[in-house]
Amino acid sequence: MTIFSTSSNYTNLRDIWYTMIGIPGLEDAHIWISIPICSMYIVAVVGNALLLVLIFIERSLHEPMYLFLSMLALADMLPSTVTIPKMLAIFWFQAGGISFGSCVSQMFFLHFIFVAESAILLAMAFDRYVAICYPLRYTTILTTSVIGKMGVASVTRSFFICFPLMFLVYRLTYCGRNVIRHSYCEHMGIARMACDSIKVNIYYGMIVALFSFCLDVVLIIISYALILCTVFRILSQDARLKALGTCGSHVCVILLFYTPAFFSSLAHRFGDCTIPLHVHILLANLYVIAPPTLNPIIYGVKT
Numbered sequence: 001m002t003i004f005s006t007s008s009n010y011t012n013l014r015d016i017w018y019t020m021i022g023i024p025g026l027e028d029a030h031i032w033i034s035i036p037i038c039s040m041y042i043v044a045v046v047g048n049a050l051l052l053v054l055i056f057i058e059r060s061l062h063e064p065m066y067l068f069l070s071m072l073a074l075a076d077m078l079p080s081t082v083t084i085p086k087m088l089a090i091f092w093f094q095a096g097g098i099s100f101g102s103c104v105s106q107m108f109f110l111h112f113i114f115v116a117e118s119a120i121l122l123a124m125a126f127d128r129y130v131a132i133c134y135p136l137r138y139t140t141i142l143t144t145s146v147i148g149k150m151g152v153a154s155v156t157r158s159f160f161i162c163f164p165l166m167f168l169v170y171r172l173t174y175c176g177r178n179v180i181r182h183s184y185c186e187h188m189g190i191a192r193m194a195c196d197s198i199k200v201n202i203y204y205g206m207i208v209a210l211f212s213f214c215l216d217v218v219l220i221i222i223s224y225a226l227i228l229c230t231v232f233r234i235l236s237q238d239a240r241l242k243a244l245g246t247c248g249s250h251v252c253v254i255l256l257f258y259t260p261a262f263f264s265s266l267a268h269r270f271g272d273c274t275i276p277l278h279v280h281i282l283l284a285n286l287y288v289i290a291p292p293t294l295n296p297i298i299y300g301v302k303t
Helices: 027-057 064-093 100-133 135-141 144-170 187-191 199-231 237-270 277-302
Strands: 017-020 097-099
Touching (some): 064 277, 100 135, 100 187, 100 199, 100 237
Antiparallel strands (some): 017 097
């Protein structure tokens, strides 16, 4: 319930409660939609947990590539765990109520994990670059210490990029809008509930996308361009195919992570008038659950 101040028309942030309605226009199908989402969530949690246990107990997998994979598996478990339980509560029990503080917390952890996971994928691309372009120096370049520092750098960068989002939503004035037409809380979804101008939020959101996702994609492309240049200089076709084969799983994971993100971003920027809202929300839900579900399958079979 939203409580208004007696001295103004604006709402005390501590008293704000939002209602998330899941997927607008598909409320009657929520139960059916929840079945694949719940199944994928179970596969994501079990698959990534098994992958982490396997890498931990199997000494032959204590190599740079699999240490990065363990980071990815851990990162995969978090975004779905942050969003899916509440999403299922909305679908099954119409329990869409969430306080402002809880909504902001979910927003922060969701963006924080996605930016960190993007950095992990970049680190994995660097791992493949070193393995193929400098195979004799692979173990000396990617030591356990270096890998640990890369992991810490990924988390630190993500924190400093995403922490200002909390200040940007807390600085806004809210005056009674409390229905979020989404399945989970994200930055612009909260900002649109405000009565103030949200230009700063929009600009900062673009900066986050530019200096995290877009920058990481550019660096990944450069890494693979250098890898291809090295591979095509290999005379033996079998050795060439073997080198490319070591990158196959990583390329699939990259496509799974970035493709839904770019489609969702393009749909929000240019398709507001032509693409129905429920398609936007379904794409956003796919972005949260599909990569964590498929990544352990892609890497687990190979492992």
